[in-house]
Amino acid sequence: MAQKVAFYTFGCRLNQAETAIIHQGFEQGDYQVVDYHDSPDVLVINTCTVTENGDARTHKLLNKVRRLNPDVQVALIGCQAQVQKEKLLNLPNVRWVVGNERKIELAKILQETAANAPPQLITPTIQRKSFTIPFVGFDRQHTRANLKIQDGCDFFCTFCEIPFARGRARSREFDDILNEARQLAAAGHHELIITGINIGTYNFQGKNLADVLNALAEIDDLWRIRIASIEPTTIADEVVQKIAENGKLCRFMHIPIQAATDEILQAMQRKYSLHSFVDFLGNVHRINPEACLGTDVIVGFPGETDALFEQGYQLLLDLPFAYFHVFSYSDRDHARSSKYPDAIKVPREKIGERSRRLRELSQRKRRVFHQKFLGKTENVLFEHQKNGWWSGLTDTYIRVKAQSPLNLKNKLLPVRLERLDEQGMIGTL
Numbered sequence: 316m317a318q319k320v321a322f323y324t325f326g327c328r329l330n331q332a333e334t335a336i337i338h339q340g341f342e343q344g345d346y347q348v349v350d351y352h353d354s355p356d357v358l359v360i361n362t363c364t365v366t367e368n369g370d371a372r373t374h375k376l377l378n379k380v381r382r383l384n385p386d387v388q389v390a391l392i393g394c395q396a397q398v399q400k401e402k403l404l405n406l407p408n409v410r411w412v413v414g415n416e417r418k419i420e421l422a423k424i425l426q427e428t429a430a431n432a433p434p435q436l437i438t439p440t441i442q443r444k445s446f447t448i449p450f451v452g453f454d455r456q457h458t459r460a461n462l463k464i465q466d467g468c469d470f471f472c473t474f475c476e477i478p479f480a481r482g483r484a485r486s487r488e489f490d491d492i493l494n495e496a497r498q499l500a501a502a503g504h505h506e507l508i509i510t511g512i513n514i515g516t517y518n519f520q521g522k523n524l525a526d527v528l529n530a531l532a533e534i535d536d537l538w539r540i541r542i543a544s545i546e547p548t549t550i551a552d553e554v555v556q557k558i559a560e561n562g563k564l565c566r567f568m569h570i571p572i573q574a575a576t577d578e579i580l581q582a583m584q585r586k587y588s589l590h591s592f593v594d595f596l597g598n599v600h601r602i603n604p605e606a607c608l609g610t611d612v613i614v615g616f617p618g619e620t621d622a623l624f625e626q627g628y629q630l631l632l633d634l635p636f637a638y639f640h641v642f643s644y645s646d647r648d649h650a651r652s653s654k655y656p657d658a659i660k661v662p663r664e665k666i667g668e669r670s671r672r673l674r675e676l677s678q679r680k681r682r683v684f685h686q687k688f689l690g691k692t693e694n695v696l697f698e699h700q701k702n703g704w705w706s707g708l709t710d711t712y713i714r715v716k717a718q719s720p721l722n723l724k725n726k727l728l729p730v731r732l733e734r735l736d737e738q739g740m741i742g743t744l
Contacts, residue, residue, distance in 0.1 A: 317347045321355035325372055326363025328510045328543050330393060332461035333419065334361045335452035337392075340422035343450075354384045359421065362395035364480055367645040370395065374406075381408055390425070392418040394480035397438055398649060404436050414438030415466075415481055419449065441467070441482030445519055447491040451498045458698045458725045459541075460504035464492050464527055465511030470546070472573070473584050474613060476649035481512050486519040493530055500536035503725055506565075506696055507531065508541045515549020525553045532563045538727055539696065539710060541565040544611070547572070547595055548586045559603040565710035566603055570596065571611035575627030575634075579616050583652075593634065600635040607637045607684065607711040612673055615644040615666030617655040624669055632676060637684035637712075639677040643670045685713055685740055688732045695730045695742070697723035714739030 320341050324334040337359065341348055349355050358380055363369035373395060380387055390411040391403050397414035404412045411428070413421055416439050424437065446466070454460045467482040468475075496507060509527070511517070517524045531540050540563050542554075547570050558564045574580050577589045587595075600608065612631065614624075631639065643666045646653035688711070695715045697707035704716045705723045716739070717723075717730050730742035 317345050318356040319349045319353070320346045320357040320359060321349050321351035321353070322359045322361070323351050323376060324361040325369055326361070326365065326394070328461050328508060329463060329466070329512060330361050330363060331454075332452055332463045332510050333393070334359075335454045335461065336419060336448055336450045336463075337361075337421050338455075339450035339453060340419070344422045344426060346422070351380060352383065355387060357388050357390060357425065359390045359392060361418075362391055362393045364394040364398055364476065364647070366642060367647075368643075370399075377406060377408065390421060392421060394477070397441075397480045398476060400436060400438050404434050410434050412436050412438065414441070416441045443467070443483045443485055445486055445488050447488050448495065451495050451502075453499065453502055454504065458504065458696065459506040459508060460499045461510045461543075462492065462496055462499065462507045463487065463510050464524075465514045465517045468513045469516070470513065470586065471584070471651075473582065473651040474573075474616060474644065474647070476647040477512060479649040484513055484516050486517050489519050489522045489527070489530075492527060493534075496531055496537065497534055500534050505537060505725065505727065506539035506541060507537060508543050510543045513546055513549065514543065515545045515551075515554075523551070524549075525551055525557065528554065528557055528561075528564060532561055537563065539563060539565055541567055541710075542569075544569045544571060546570075546586075547592055550595075550599075555599050555602055558606065565712070566606040567609075567710065567712050568599060568606060569609040569611075569640075570599075572631075573611060573613050574616060574619075575612070575630040576623045578623055579619055579627070582618055583613075583616060589630070593630075596634060605687070605711060607713070608635055609638045609640065609712075610636050611640045611642060613642045613644050614670045614673060615661035617644075617652055617661065618659045619644075619661055628672065628676070631673070636680060638681045639673055641670050641673045641677065643667065682735065685735050688713060688740065689734070690732070692729050692731045693742075694727050696727045697725065699724065715742050716740075717742045717744055719744055 322334050324330050351358055362373050387408055388410045389408045391409055392413045396412045417437055464487050467484045468478050469484045471478050693709040695707040695709055697705045699706055705719055706716050715730055732740045732742045734741045
């Protein structure tokens, strides 16, 4: 009888892309893929270690699945596996800890594990070389699919341990990207989200991100290309212009600022000044004023005084962002900021209050952004139906609901946006 295997993914879009790829490896083997509630023999947890919350969520999920199925065997893979290693191997029910270098091979690793073998730690050094991916990451749960083009980072910001968890920057072979993209589009994934750790640094045999976008735009079955998070210093003017001019490129950019004062940016060792970031963002907004611009903000980085927070808050209020992803700072073992003196670290209660204020500001800014589209007709790629309402996204990342007796799943249709609701906007076909 085939073993039952389930998957659970924490963290970023890159993790989601890789889980879909690993999933295909198991589908081609002697396994039955089930939901993690359905008593799987093996549970694969693709982990995240960006914040301490990622660590805690892994432990919480482990406790939950052990209560549901005390005999489940667990494979912890990904970023936590890479940097925490033996600590994870000692957790109850954990039989495999597999780092980022070999996690795509997980189905093969499990097949080759003898029934009486001890728990396995497989976390080799991550090789800095271009790569291919052996499976296509079809996503059975979503209409949109993630397309991995890059991995790793060379920036070494002081708050971040991703270069230790993911390795140095490296790019996927150009033709391999296009091969997967064509298969995803042909299978009905008409919107692809370009993912990686630092996608703006893509470089394979002279091909850059703009070349990837140009080639993807030539795929007939691909209707939309959305760029995921991209570092501000890596965005070429050509890419900004393409978003304004090419109808297949979504009017959307998620550009992490991380901090909105020069003092904290310098302490983080970010690669730009506040002035240069503001100028760049203003240029992006000028070229495409309807684009949805999002950002990441870390709250409570060591040395962030009340005055610096308020200064940054006021700037974020004024900048043309449609939303923020707000992260509460936490020490990471491999990050240099964890070694900063306790005297300059911000109390948790204060971090929590500042985070709450920024999240409220983000909600207000998102609502203001949505109001700009009242009365306009925008194309919506519909995804699912709930309680009689179809839900989908505009290319500007507005969640739209509309009623229809027809099956709208995976259809791109014009919708007149008529009013706001809590999640997005209500429209009529």
